[in-house]
Amino acid sequence: MSGGEAHVESSVWMRAVLIGGVFLTIGILAFGAMGVGVANVKHVAYEEAILDYEDAKADYYKAKATYDLAKLDYTNASNAYDEGVTNGVSETDLAVLYEAKNTNQQAYEEAKGNYTTNEAAKEEAHHHEVEAHLSYLTWRTAGITILLMCITYAAFIGLGGFLNSIYPDEASHDDHGYGGDDHEHHGSGSPIVFSLGILLFLMGFPSFQGSLGDMLSGVEANLGDLGLSMLGLTVVTAGIANWWREDLPFIGNHEQIATSDPFAGQHIRKAGIWVFIMSEVMVFATFFSAYLRMRTEWCTGWQVANENPNCLVETSPGVFEYQINMLTASDFLRPNGGMLDGLGGQGDFMTLLPGAINTFALIISSYTIVLALKTAKDKNWVAPTGFMGKLLPTQKIAVRNYLIATFVLGSMFIVLKLVEWSHLVAEGFTIGTQAGSIFYISTGAHGVHVFVGLLIMLYLVFKADTVGYDERNGQGIEYFGLYWHFVDLAWVVIFPAFYLY
Amino acid sequence: MGEHETTGIFESMVEKLPGNYDIYFWNFVILMFFTLFEVAAVFFEKIPGTDIHISLYAVWAILIGVGVIKGYGIAAYFMHLKGDPRIYTRTALFPVLFVLLMLWGIGLSNPGSIAGLPDWCTPDWENFSTQR
Known part of the structure; x- marks a missing residue:
């Protein structure tokens, strides 16, 4: 060794x-x-x-x-x-x-x-x-x-x-x-393998999606259409497995350092995760700009309540009334939401609760992962006393348990998210409308990011439980934490824009 | 989220606060408070205990203001842009131009919804588009 x-x-x-x-x-x-x-x-x-x-x-x-x-x-x-x-x-x-x-x-x-x-x-x-x-x-x-x-x-x-x-x-x-x-060096070819797998999966995705849809609706599907995406998923699996095999024994020595500007002297992996996060910012910016563009056109309950002149409709000769022409998710979720064709307008504290709990869950999970990193990096860590002492008896277990807390909160986010979606669909807010389409795509993309984060966190929990994290290899938690905080940051924008406004 | 330098006004205030809590804890408390504030602003029609009506424009301003504060708290302290070398802040600012273009240039530019986008991007689109 x-x-x-x-x-x-x-x-x-x-x-x-x-x-x-x-x-x-x-x-x-x-x-x-x-x-x-x-x-x-x-x-x-x-x-x-x-x-x-x-x-x-x-x-x-x-x-x-x-x-x-x-x-x-x-x-x-x-x-x-x-x-x-x-x-x-x-x-x-x-x-x-x-x-x-x-x-x-x-x-x-x-x-x-x-x-x-x-x-x-x-x-x-x-x-x-x-x-x-x-x-x-x-x-x-x-x-x-x-x-x-x-x-x-x-x-x-x-x-x-x-x-x-x-x-x-x-x-x-x-x-x-x-x-x-x-x-x-702690370099790895796994990200390239992983990226190739994603490329193959996305190239085959239209046929993959069509075949899966046929299979779910009982229509005879051409299984060959699944091939390219399945190959992509296999390559992704191989990439993850190889990355896992390489990273698990890593205890922090020989981290690759950038030797040229602009990141000279910095950890290459940290620079990489920041560049990756910025590409994610652009992805979410496209969703948000599409939403804004549509939102400025719609006459929602909010616009009508604000007496927007664009929402005036001539209901009979010479008689003008403010009318809603689109229901947003917030019309179903927040109190005093707009109503259209008997739908919406039923929001109260309970309908808003899952989204609010999820917001708190993400913020708490951001803090618990900060605590996991802080504990891992603390050279003079002392076990707390009392009840917390039982939860965090040793430094290694404390790091693991903070990560488990983050993992549980993230999992709760996904469960509440899907419960909330099922309620919205049952109440008539489906993906078939413009408002439904942008809502489910944006919040769904965010949910996928959370779920991918949970899988990575599962690995972190496993490593914390076996090899352990300390001040030498704690940057693994730090780099993942950056991604997790970004997911929290994206929710800071999505929650008010889609749930409250 | 690396080694933290205690440099700013907020950090100086934290050092004077009672209890053995660090800046991450207080950042967490502030984030929780503002989230509660944002949900309450939407939930209540009037300021609790008063007859003062909360206008929708006030709610809108609160949502944006709280979003900016929370975004700053997460990026500066949890993501540790404050304290890390400046190159990471510059990296974080890199997509700003793109985001502004998307939000301002497209999102808020022309209230013609998605249907009006091709014509907005390519004037006289109808004459250029393929007729099927």
Whole structure:
């Protein structure tokens, strides 16, 4: 073993496979408990709510028919009495007509009261039905999401461990092909392999997406169309596995330093991550500019509330009214959102809550990863006392647990995000509209970044648990932290723009 | 997020604050506070406990102002642009021109939505476009 690396036992890779198994177990248990158990109970409640709503609707229509009839009878009786007065009928006949009018008026008032009560009951039943549906979706979506995430985590960590276990100990930790002297560099060819895989995947993506769509909709698909993207994913997997094999034993010696301007003297990997983040800034800027361009054209609830003259529509000759022509996600989520065709405008504290929790979760996760780095770099670290002392007994475990906290918060972000999407789709905000398209693409792209970050973080947790991070190799956490803070920064823009405005 | 230099006004203030908390902790507290402030600005129609109505323009200004403060807090302290060599700040500023072009030049330029974009990018687009 050269001086720049830790010794990594084969048993470590078995631990990776074991952790993969733990993730699968968590996923299956969470799916069973939330996605099946609680969701089925909620589904029964939802079905009952549907029946209650149907009953309430039937009562409402019955009451409405009675009301319409009573109104007609009352109008007729009233007209007959008025005609009697006009035509000068006898007092006896007039008394009969008056009595009929009074009787019909009482029946009309009673029917009106009944109609109003049933209308309110129908609205309440509808509200309960919607609430029951959303509650069912919450548990079902959360269960499925946790299962799918855990399967991905298990595949990532299990496959990474398995692929690396094929290397004997001596080969796995030794030199990673850079000569074995003290002048080796922590350079790697894996990013190029990874990039090639992404290139192949994206080149084949249109056919891949079409074939997957056919398969999901039951249409006979041409499996050959999956080929290029599958090849790309295989190359990506190989790139990740190789990067993992190279980086795990790295304990911080021989970090590559830039020798020329403008980054002379700086770590090449740090400069690289900054350039990468800036390219990501441009990607999100394109989403945001497209959103702004569309947003300036739409008459949203916000524009109408601000009495934007562009939203004035001539509803009848000479009569102008402010009208909404587009619903945004915020119209469904924030209080006092706009309404169009019976959709939107139902936002309250609870609808805004998942997005708000996610915002706090990302900020807290940014802080926990800062704490992980700070702990790793601290040469004079002292274990805290009390309850925190039990959570953070040693420096190595403290770093790992801070990373686990970051990982859990990020995973929670994805689960809440998909729960929120399921609610929005159920309420009629689909990807089929301009507002839906830009919302789902922008927040989806952000979600993909979070998820990719979680996979990398899973590796960091694994390394923190096995090799460990300290002041020599803590920059691994620092460079990933830069990416994670960028993801937080992007959310700082996305959250107010799409959820609050 | 490397070794931190305590140089600015904020850092000097932090050193005087009670408790053994560093600048990252206070940055975290400020970020949490402003997030709460931003959500509350949208949630409440009136300033709580008063009859003062919060106009939509005020909410808009709050969202932008809070976004700038939070962005600064994350970039300067969590991403450690403050304290790191200037080359990283310059790198971070590199896409500013592109972002301004996208946001101002395209996003806010012509309220013709996406349908008007080809004609805006290429005047007299209708005569140039391929007729099918």
